[in-house]
Amino acid sequence: MNRLGDIARALALPAALLVAAEAVARVTGMDSYTLAPPSRILAAGAAAVADGTMLQATGQTLVSVLVGFALGAMGGILLGIILGLQRPLDLVAELPVEAVRAVPSIALLPIWMIVYGLGYRMEIAVIAFSTIWPNMVLTRAAVRGVGPRLLEVSRVIGLTPIQRVWKIVLPAALPRIFVALRLSLGFSLIIGITVEIVANPQGLGSGIMLARDGMDPGLMLAMLVWIGLLGVALNALMNSAQQRLFGRVAEGE
Amino acid sequence: MSQQLAQFLSDPLVRGVQTAASWVRRPHAATLLEAAPQSLVSMSSEPHADAPLVRIMDVDLALGGPPILQNVRLDLMGGEFVSVIGPSGCGKTTLLRLIAGLFEPSAGHIIYNGRELKGPQRDISVVFQDYGKALLPWRTAAGNISLALEAARVPARTRAPIIEDLLHRTGLAQHARKYPGQMSGGMQQRLQIARCLAQDPRLLLMDEPFGALDAMTRQGLQDELLTILAASGATTFFVTHDLEEAIYLSDRVIGLLPHPGRVAEVFEVNLPRPRDQLETRESPEFLRLRRELIRFIAAAEGRH
Numbered sequence: 009m010n011r012l013g014d015i016a017r018a019l020a021l022p023a024a025l026l027v028a029a030e031a032v033a034r035v036t037g038m039d040s041y042t043l044a045p046p047s048r049i050l051a052a053g054a055a056a057v058a059d060g061t062m063l064q065a066t067g068q069t070l071v072s073v074l075v076g077f078a079l080g081a082m083g084g085i086l087l088g089i090i091l092g093l094q095r096p097l098d099l100v101a102e103l104p105v106e107a108v109r110a111v112p113s114i115a116l117l118p119i120w121m122i123v124y125g126l127g128y129r130m131e132i133a134v135i136a137f138s139t140i141w142p143n144m145v146l147t148r149a150a151v152r153g154v155g156p157r158l159l160e161v162s163r164v165i166g167l168t169p170i171q172r173v174w175k176i177v178l179p180a181a182l183p184r185i186f187v188a189l190r191l192s193l194g195f196s197l198i199i200g201i202t203v204e205i206v207a208n209p210q211g212l213g214s215g216i217m218l219a220r221d222g223m224d225p226g227l228m229l230a231m232l233v234w235i236g237l238l239g240v241a242l243n244a245l246m247n248s249a250q251q252r253l254f255g256r257v258a259e260g261e
Numbered sequence: 262m263s264q265q266l267a268q269f270l271s272d273p274l275v276r277g278v279q280t281a282a283s284w285v286r287r288p289h290a291a292t293l294l295e296a297a298p299q300s301l302v303s304m305s306s307e308p309h310a311d312a313p314l315v316r317i318m319d320v321d322l323a324l325g326g327p328p329i330l331q332n333v334r335l336d337l338m339g340g341e342f343v344s345v346i347g348p349s350g351c352g353k354t355t356l357l358r359l360i361a362g363l364f365e366p367s368a369g370h371i372i373y374n375g376r377e378l379k380g381p382q383r384d385i386s387v388v389f390q391d392y393g394k395a396l397l398p399w400r401t402a403a404g405n406i407s408l409a410l411e412a413a414r415v416p417a418r419t420r421a422p423i424i425e426d427l428l429h430r431t432g433l434a435q436h437a438r439k440y441p442g443q444m445s446g447g448m449q450q451r452l453q454i455a456r457c458l459a460q461d462p463r464l465l466l467m468d469e470p471f472g473a474l475d476a477m478t479r480q481g482l483q484d485e486l487l488t489i490l491a492a493s494g495a496t497t498f499f500v501t502h503d504l505e506e507a508i509y510l511s512d513r514v515i516g517l518l519p520h521p522g523r524v525a526e527v528f529e530v531n532l533p534r535p536r537d538q539l540e541t542r543e544s545p546e547f548l549r550l551r552r553e554l555i556r557f558i559a560a561a562e563g564r565h
Contacts, residue, residue, distance in 0.1 A: 157394040
């Protein structure tokens with residue numbers, strides 16, 4: 009209704025907390041290796057943006073996250089469609105898939121480091137490997153949920169198997185597949201930052217570690233806030249895409 | 262709807278086609294096959310003019326339980342309108358799905374157009390009762406019709422005029438850009454019929470297509486269907502539990518009995534065409550058939 013009013017209301021609490029944090033820091037004369045007043049965080053963030061380090065690190069993280077996400081999502085959706093449509097294959101694949109899926113993707117980090125060393129490829133592999141499973145599981149469920157009547161129509165009409173997937177199964181399952189995409193994109197960012205914090209000397213996760221080692225809590229927290237904003241932005245992007253793609257169908261139903 | 266129908270009927274070309282092709286129907290010779298099943302060799306020879314479009318020969322069907330259909334023999338002649346009635350559980354829909362090629366007989370044969378039926382055929386189309394689940398909600402009316410053309414590999418350039426013609430014939434010309442979710446039940450069912458016509462069917466299978474619609478819409482659609490069929494000449498196999506609808510539309514009404522499903526009685530409908538919602542339904546012959554069908558169903562359900 010009143011957009012400005014809504015925004016003001018949403019920002020009221022964070023603003024109050026920031027002011028309070030600043031006040032506490034000033035009054036107590038806080039001097040810490042882990043905490044910094046909002047003003048210092050802002051200044052450190054602005055400096056990092058100005059000298060280009062923030063943007064470079066963001067670019068490195070985003071490339072790894074987006075490429076890894078795209079590969080994992082494509083693989084997962086493809087697997088999910090195949091297993092969702094081919095019940096016998098699904099039964100055969102169930103045990104190995106469940107076993108591999110149960111391994112936390114970060115636990116495979118040493119293996120990927122041996123295979124690819126440090127850098128983009130290793131990080132992309134870890135992200136792709138962890139994105140593939142939620143996409144596979146949710147796509148498989150979405151494909152199974154496609155109305156049996158629609159599949160019958162596709163047989164009666166005489167669609168080829170590829171046409172059936174492309175014209176019936178995929179569009180029918182897409183709203184639910186998109187939920188998987190949205191969830192796993194957020195997940196990809198978490199995995200990417202984790203890999204950078206633990207091992208990979210590039211990107212925002214590595215930036216946080218460097219700032220900590222340099223005893224610069226202002227910069228460290230600035231990067232943390234920036235990562236949070238990045239996550240919010242990615243989610244908003246997916247939300248608006250979902251709205252644009254499926255808003256119409258949702259209205260029609 | 263009635264306006265469109267009147268407009269449609271007043272078109273001299275359409276009227277000509279109707280009189281020429283369809284109101285004069287071929288007399289159908291053998292309705293139920295009474296002879297012992299003929300050898301498949303003779304069946305699979307080239308179809309000749311008087312051969313039925315569909316021969317169902319001693320077909321049994323069981324899906325891992327007690328038989329659903331047993332020893333079904335039935336012929337569908339070209340251009341004929343055959344309805345199937347019977348108490349629930351008598352296998353009406355199952356029989357339709359067999360003819361659609363969605364089920365395979367456990368025993369016996371189904372001969373379609375001179376050849377043994379193996380799976381769904383491009384020129385056999387099915388109108389399902391649950392139009393809401395049979396249409397693609399993410400495609401417009403035009404897009405839903407297009408699906409059948411895409412399956413038949415009709416080039417993209419030539420699809421538009423065909424779709425336009427079908428929308429026109431089914432009274433949906435004004436609604437090409439609407440999504441199924443924005444259409445009434447009657448409109449959605451007409452859209453499904455339009456998509457089936459896009460397959461250019463020789464055989465149209467309809468599974469209680471008007472069962473979920475209100476009485477007025479149903480009567481309008483019955484007349485529209487007869488008009489469309491008169492022009493296309495397709496053979497129609499129509500499952501319904503509305504006895505009057507079965508008489509009103511058909512050349513023959515097949516009565517099935519359950520446990521196991523089997524053909525019990527065949528009712529010839531000798532009512533003149535074109536049929537009329539008032540005159541046909543009040544004619545003595547219509548009322549006589551109605552009485553017979555009601556008696557049949559009542560006896561079948563054991564409350565005679």
